[in-house]
Amino acid sequence: MSASDVLLEVHHIVKSFGKLPVLRGVTLEVKAGEVVGVAGKNGAGKTVLASIIAGLMPPDDGYLKLEGTVLPWPFCARDKGIELIPQSPVLADSLDVTGNIFLGRELGWPSRFRWLRVPNRKRMDELAEQALATLEAHIPSLREHVAYLSPEQRQLVAIARVLIQAAKLIVIDDPTALLSSPYQRKLLTLIEAWRDKGTAVLFFSNNLDHLFAVADRLLVLREGHIVMETPTDETTREEVVAAIVGMSDRRELTPIIWALDSYYRAREQAEKLRHQQRLLEKDLAAQTSLREQLLEQLSLQIAALDKANRALQEAQRRLLTEREQERKRLARELHDQIIQDLLSINYQLEDLGEAESVPLPVREDISRVREDIRTLITEVRRICGDLRPPTIDSLGLGAAIRSYARDWQERTGIQVTLDVDEHLGRLPEPIELSLFRIVQEGLNNVWKHAQATQVHIQIHHTSPRMLAITIADNGRGLPEDFDLAAASREGHYGLLGISERVALLGGRLTLKNRPRGGLLIRVEVPHPRPSRAVLRELSPGD
């Protein structure tokens, strides 16, 4: 190779900060179209060397020669064709993306004046767009102030600064710390493209993978000296690492290589993990929104069901009311019409029987028929009572239940004991009727299924607006696997009827087996007329 190939000659550069020596005579050469990799530990002086070559700080001693001419300090490296990609981006926060990419390289008019030009933003925007497209950088807008960009985006802007103008030498000061691995690979392909175009690259890096991938020649900087200089093809990672850390013992070296390698591998892995985490988070967000949609649908359906349910309850309430009224009408008709008719027939028969013209055997027949009619009247009266407890309208719930229980006891032979709150008072008619029907159905249930000999009914207030009815028998109790729905399927409507009525009243039904055998039905229903007696009991000051 002839000397004329040499693009940059760095001769015995010395630099120290105060008493701290950083570079102690660095000499190197870069040829045109060559990629020179410089490795070295952190603090070996890489950044200082890069800054000196880029003309950002003067060396204490030594000189730089570009294409055979010495660069006198201070010089503007960019004007000489030397571009720098710094370790971390140095940008003007108050300028937008285009402004930063072209800072110091603005296109403008009149082009002959350096500082007095008026910038041509449109043209610069186009070129900036191209440069960012080359990098495949995703930047929201060229008008965005770089202060609002992420560190990686800022680094990409800093790299784009190098792309807008041809350079002879590009100094790259390990900018990969801020770049994710796709952009790191992008940078490596850029370096190769530059080499193909004949641009020299001075690539400062710690990443041996990167250096071995693109560098034609490797230099190792340690403690301010170049300690190794070799074509990349003629060396191994072990040798380079040995030079970087300054050890030659292979046994001690291996762990360091491993550490170095695994450091970068770990970084890559961490990055992949982060990426996957982001994907997962996105997934999760999607799922969450799906779940929210489902929940919303569900709540809509619940609302619809609720509405339907309420309509159903309302319908049932009306049905029950109408049934009660129908029963009442029926009972009155039976009572007022049939019974009166029967009674009048009976009187007519009596008159007929006492007539002297009737022969004796016929009288006996008539007398038997009258007996039958009386039995019939009693029976119809009982039916009337079942249809409409005769006392409930006039004397109230307590009296109705008492009378019904007496009848029932006579009819069934099961002993009934009653414990009715003395201050029951009068409740609204639908509630009284419902409660009466509950007791009625409860007792029927006992009679049909319980095989009990005793029933105890208790009606009392648990609070001024809450009435509790308990029906306790000493019978079989409920089977273990009792279930209201199953009971209804088997045709046992008694308990189901109770539970429906309780639900319509907005109350609570509990069914449980008593410890000594037998079923306990407990019903609690609210009602709108507070019991004065209970109120009095609750306020002892009165």
Next chain:
Amino acid sequence: MKDTGPRRIRGVRRILNAREGVVLLLFFLLALFLSVRTPTFLSAQNLSNVARSFSWIAVVVLGESVVILTGGIDLSVGATMALAGLIAALVLQGGHPVCLAVLAGLAAGMGVGYVNGTLVGRLDLPSYIVTLGTMSVARGIIFVLSRGWPVRNLPYTFRVLGQGYIYLNALMIPVPVLILLVLTLASAVLLNMTLLGRYIRLLGRSAPALHVSGIDIGGLKQFVYTFSGFMAAAGGLMMTARLGVAAPTAAVGYEIDIIAAAILGGGGLTTGKGTIWGVLIGAGLLHILRNGLVLMGVHPYWQTGIVGAMLLAAILVDSLPLKTREQHG
């Protein structure tokens, strides 16, 4: 353009809460107060005087505000004004033509500015020390050149710069006001349209980015201080022409007014913000404050103190909302 909508709204909002708006409001309040409290403030004579002296103060404030924009300060403007005036007067006394005198005066101002810029820009010395030094040096040169005596009997061809009128139909425009207009427009173009203006705005906060971009920061500073020296000299010439005498003690203590006006209207130190119009409004406020203090008969001993307090208040107010903004943003 996708950005125009929000940007326009932001623009309107900026005018409403920007310092320019506040300073303008203060300006009108003070003017109203003075019109009511003093019989003379609104008189044609006083307004004309105020407009003339405002012109040369405002020219200097423009130069100073550019220095402050870059995060520096120029304490030598007062002495530069006096020096430029004196040198022009001495050249006139030697029988040379007016244009030569003006050029000599401007050159003297730019010379002082260039020295400032070189010391600050090339040697990285702190601007307040450097300009404090050049202030004394310039004042010393003035006393040596004038031997302590004012230079009088300046020709009318020179005094026209401060006292003359240009007649536009029925409109009588004072020459200093015209000069102010021209220099303001030139400064606005320079600061807002050229790359130079862009770099100057970045100098205060983003100097490393300029450095890495290969922009000659030292050269920029040299320009900025030379510009300030030039504007101070222009103001000094207008002042000397107006007064008709170049006194060695002229413009003593003007620095404080000028810096206060620049900070009041142009934004605090190192913000890189601030507009030419804001600076003019700041200068106007400070000027009618001075005028008002005189008209109200406030003792001169008090006046400087009040202006200084105004400067401190401006910096204080400037620093408060910035902090809260950073907390929110």
